[in-house]
Amino acid sequence: MKAANPQTGARIEPTRLGYNSRFQFRCHPDVSCFTQCCRGIKIILTPFDVIRLKKRLELPSDQFLAIYTEPHLLEKTGLPMVTLKAMDDEQSSCPFVRDEGCLVYSDRPTACRYYPLGVASLQHKEGADDDGFFFFIHEPHCKGVEENREWTVAEWRQDQQVDLRDQVNAEWTDLVVRKRSFPPSIQLTAKARQMFFMLSYNIDHFRQFVFESSFLKRMPVDEAVRHQLRSDDVALLKFGVNWLQDILFKQNDPLKQESLTTPR
Ligand code: SF4
Numbered sequence: 001m002k003a004a005n006p007q008t009g010a011r012i013e014p015t016r017l018g019y020n021s022r023f024q025f026r027c028h029p030d031v032s033c034f035t036q037c038c039r040g041i042k043i044i045l046t047p048f049d050v051i052r053l054k055k056r057l058e059l060p061s062d063q064f065l066a067i068y069t070e071p072h073l074l075e076k077t078g079l080p081m082v083t084l085k086a087m088d089d090e091q092s093s094c095p096f097v098r099d100e101g102c103l104v105y106s107d108r109p110t111a112c113r114y115y116p117l118g119v120a121s122l123q124h125k126e127g128a129d130d131d132g133f134f135f136f137i138h139e140p141h142c143k144g145v146e147e148n149r150e151w152t153v154a155e156w157r158q159d160q161q162v163d164l165r166d167q168v169n170a171e172w173t174d175l176v177v178r179k180r181s182f183p184p185s186i187q188l189t190a191k192a193r194q195m196f197f198m199l200s201y202n203i204d205h206f207r208q209f210v211f212e213s214s215f216l217k218r219m220p221v222d223e224a225v226r227h228q229l230r231s232d233d234v235a236l237l238k239f240g241v242n243w244l245q246d247i248l249f250k251q252n253d254p255l256k257q258e259s260l261t262t263p264r
């Protein structure tokens, strides 16, 4: 059971961890703190997390968002994002936690997989200057750190299958990181923020937009790709992110980028 919980007494180790850094940790159903990390949650969801969870719960993306998430603005970017909505109980529990564990374990969010590690940046690509991208989260209740099992960060990521998730989210995180580099005087318009939110989290609505508006008349897309986009959420997410990247960044000067940005 693993959940990122940066509030509620979490102590962040100042040490920046790289792929070969080592840490000691083991989580299993017999630890005395079992499921405590799934209370008092504040878990940022990535687009791939939403795709996996809404599929697991057999919900359209707008219903999943309405029932299970809360909207926020991502710090320093003004971009909309969502967190998992805690239940209205005394402990602000995750809606998926039960005494016996996580109901959606094989589809649990990326942050739950990384825990007790945090990711120091939204961008964490293999091959980049990755040292310092990770840090250790010490929460007083977590007894997993007392268990006798050592990992490297790379081993942990592989064990938790976050490599695949980071790969799917990579272009999306690039977009967010690039937005951070906009001068503070340049703001995205409401239209751009809505578009970012729709393709990031409301993927079924984005599919409707692509196929039921004049979008494909204005943007030629190969028939084989169209076919794939009709049913493949991950392919549609990548397509949407590339499209938005092109619109926002194809001219290096963000001031020139038509109606999606505006000087403040
Ligand atoms: S999704 Fe699962 S692992 Fe993550 S906080 Fe909820 S119950 Fe815990």
Ligand code: SF4
Pocket (backbone or CB within 6 Å): 001, 002, 003, 026, 027, 028, 031, 033, 034, 035, 036, 037, 038, 115, 141, 142, 143, 144, 145
């Ligand atoms: S050991 Fe840590 S991660 Fe595992 S259940 Fe306890 S608090 Fe959660």
